[in-house]
Amino acid sequence: MRDVVIFVVYLAMAFPLPHVLRGIFGDWVWREDWYGPFGGVDWQFMSCTPWIVSGHRWFLYMILQSRVMLRIGGKLGAPGWLQTAFWFGVVGVCPVEQAGDPCEHEELWMPLRWTLMWVFGAGGEDCGQCPIYTHWIMWFSAFYVASFHYLRRFMAVVGRRLPKGPVWSVVALGCSFCIGLTVAAFHYPWSHYRRNPLWAACEVITTTLQPMLLALGMTFVPVDMSMCGTRAIGCYIIHFFFSDRCTVAIVGAVTALAWDRTGLLILLAIVAYSLVWLLLIGPLWLALLQLVCTVTASVGRAGFAWLSSVSSKAARGSAAEDDSQSDGSERAESGSDSTSLLAKVT
Secondary structure, rough: HHHHHHHHHHHOOOOOOOHOOOOOHHHOOHHHHHOOOOOOOOHHHOHHHHHOOHHHHHHHHHHHHHHHHHHHHHHHHOOOOHHHHHHHHHHHHHHOEEOOHHHHOOOOOHHHHHHHHHHHHOOOOOOOOOEEEEEHHHHHHHHHHHHHHHHHHHHHHHHHHOOOOHHHHHHHHHHHHHHHHHHHHHHOOHHHHHHHHHHHHHHHHHHHHHHHHHHHHHOOOOOOOHHHHOOHHHHHHHHHHHHHHHHHHHHHHHOOOOOOOOHHHHHHHHHHHHHHHHHHHHHHHHHHHHHHHHHHHHHHHHHHHHHHHHHHHHHHHHHHHHHHHHHHHHHHHHHHHHHHHHHHOO
């Protein structure tokens, strides 16, 4: 059931969520001065929608792809080491960046082509591409499979040997922030793993070490921040649709606060902006999404119950009609038998 919910959210992030948000917030969602007119649901618009306003849904595509990979390995009875080695072998040996793009066939029936873009458009590098296999997403899926089988074992062994205490927690948190800031300033976005093995090793180490240090650094924070984690999906779904306008707003705020030579006001403004998204906008959106899911599920259950009652009534009526017909035939047979017996006696 969880996979079904993820798939539904994944589809909604390309259609109809951008259209609903466009109707509510207008140019804040779709900048016509950047992308041109908002085209509705035609192919020209849909072919670019996953790439422009819902490109961040690649993460959910990766989750679904990884769970399919795990399900295949489980059905085949393959051990964890074999699954991990196989998928890393696939991404390590496969020379193509993307494959299995059905949307490149212009002769396809347009509704089918539109649907394929809706389903597989998260990994395309440009408008009109919907590859089923995307090399860089498969890297994440391979790590997902490896983490599923071995991360808990690794933490059980390493966790007992790590230094503990508030001081080490502060050190870990500071190192995590420094790694993130350095990478964002000098080496973003990730792309060198495709060309240079040394840079690929650097990218893997930094992207693995940074969140691990963040988790260690947060262990001694005396505030219960579980709500931020459980509501983060709301921010994830909604933030990308407003990223262009919010970037312009942040640049404007930085320009307005440029007179502060310490830079602290700019830092506080960016932190406050992030907290508003994390603590207010994200939870509100998640609550709205849960309400929609609850209402949809209730309507679905009610409709299923109604169909079940109608079908059961129809079945009972058919059974009663069959019973009455069988009773009538039995009475007719009994009458004919009595008539024949009376004829023989006479």
